[in-house]
Amino acid sequence: MTDAERKMKRYVNAVERRLNMPWKVRARVMSDFLSAITARREAGQSDAQIFEELGEPKKAAAELNEQMKEFTYRKSPWRFAFLGLAAVAALWIAVKKLIEVGISLFFYPMENGAGSVGIIGGADGPTAIFVTAKTGINWEAVVLSLLLAVGILGFLRLRKCKKK
Amino acid sequence: MEDRFAQQLKKGVLEMLVLSLICDRPTYGYEMLNRLKDGSEGSLVLKEGTLYPILYRLEDDGLILARWSQGQGRTATKKIYEATEAGRKENSRRQTVWKDFTKTVEDFIEGETKP
Numbered sequence: 001m002t003d004a005e006r007k008m009k010r011y012v013n014a015v016e017r018r019l020n021m022p023w024k025v026r027a028r029v030m031s032d033f034l035s036a037i038t039a040r041r042e043a044g045q046s047d048a049q050i051f052e053e054l055g056e057p058k059k060a061a062a063e064l065n066e067q068m069k070e071f072t073y074r075k076s077p078w079r080f081a082f083l084g085l086a087a088v089a090a091l092w093i094a095v096k097k098l099i100e101v102g103i104s105l106f107f108y109p110m111e112n113g114a115g116s117v118g119i120i121g122g123a124d125g126p127t128a129i130f131v132t133a134k135t136g137i138n139w140e141a142v143v144l145s146l147l148l149a150v151g152i153l154g155f156l157r158l159r160k161c162k163k164k
Numbered sequence: 165m166e167d168r169f170a171q172q173l174k175k176g177v178l179e180m181l182v183l184s185l186i187c188d189r190p191t192y193g194y195e196m197l198n199r200l201k202d203g204s205e206g207s208l209v210l211k212e213g214t215l216y217p218i219l220y221r222l223e224d225d226g227l228i229l230a231r232w233s234q235g236q237g238r239t240a241t242k243k244i245y246e247a248t249e250a251g252r253k254e255n256s257r258r259q260t261v262w263k264d265f266t267k268t269v270e271d272f273i274e275g276e277t278k279p
Contacts, residue, residue, distance in 0.1 A: 029216055032193050035243040036212055039194035042239055054212075067213030071220070 004047055008037065011057060018061030025071045029064060079158035086151025089144050174208065180258045181208070182218050183247070186228050187255045190246035193219070219245060227251035 001009075012034065019026050040050045054060045065072055185196050193215055200208040222228045228251050233244045247255065 025220075028220065031243050032216055032219070033212065035192055036194045038240045038242050039192055043194070063211060064213040064216075067211065068217050070217060 008047060011051065012037070014057035015061045015064075018058060018065075020065050020072045021068065022071075025068075029068070033064075076158040079155045082151045082154030082158065084151075086148050086155065089147035089151060093141075093144050093148070177262070178208075178210075178214075179218050179222065180255075180262060182215070183222055183227060183251060183255050183258065186222075186245050187247040187252050190244050192233070192242045192244050196245075222251070227254050 012030070015033065016026065016030050019029060021029065036054075037050055040053070041047075045053070055063065181200065182196060185191060185199055191199070193212060197210050197212070197215060200210055219228070219230075223230055223245075226248060228245050228247055230243055230245055233239075233242050235241045
């Protein structure tokens, strides 16, 4: 790849990164944008003239975003509610995990995690069965995972574009 | 700064003109921009971003198709748009509507300005 090609590639990538559109529309725009560059080169324009005509990446992308408003992301404000939900769930999981780690570090320094707790329980037959049965499904983890998933999916879904 | 009325008129007819250009012969974006500029003696100067939404609407409506041209000799591969059968029919229909419309408007203006 020559220096000129590298420079053009950097320019095209910089424009693409700044497009506020779903990836399918973005791919469509970029295929036309690349064709426009090819056509200009064939018409005898130098790369410097092309950069001049299309503008700085920031400006070129801003113009495309502005003129293609019907294809850009709608960005519903409700997406932040879902992002908040996901953040609360993630924080909850993180705090719980930290507390568990803290407790095992400070209160059970001689035991090494849940495995050793299991062995102790195993020594006491009926208790061990009772504990295992109680912890078959960790409902809290299921609910938290669901909240996290709903939050993330809701956030992504509400960023869909106006036009399909 | 161009006045709003002229801008609205241009916006309204651009889709018809672009479809008409593509029906004339398969073409690519940059060529369309130049043909619009030259054919209108510089009064229809468009940017890429104005042309793309029109092309995508026409393509989504099944009036035109996009394909990659095979680079030959000194020409490289480019995205080419060509009209479908439905596009040609729609082009004829729109041009008839346009001619009827402009005739109505002209007749009206002439009738209004007559003493």
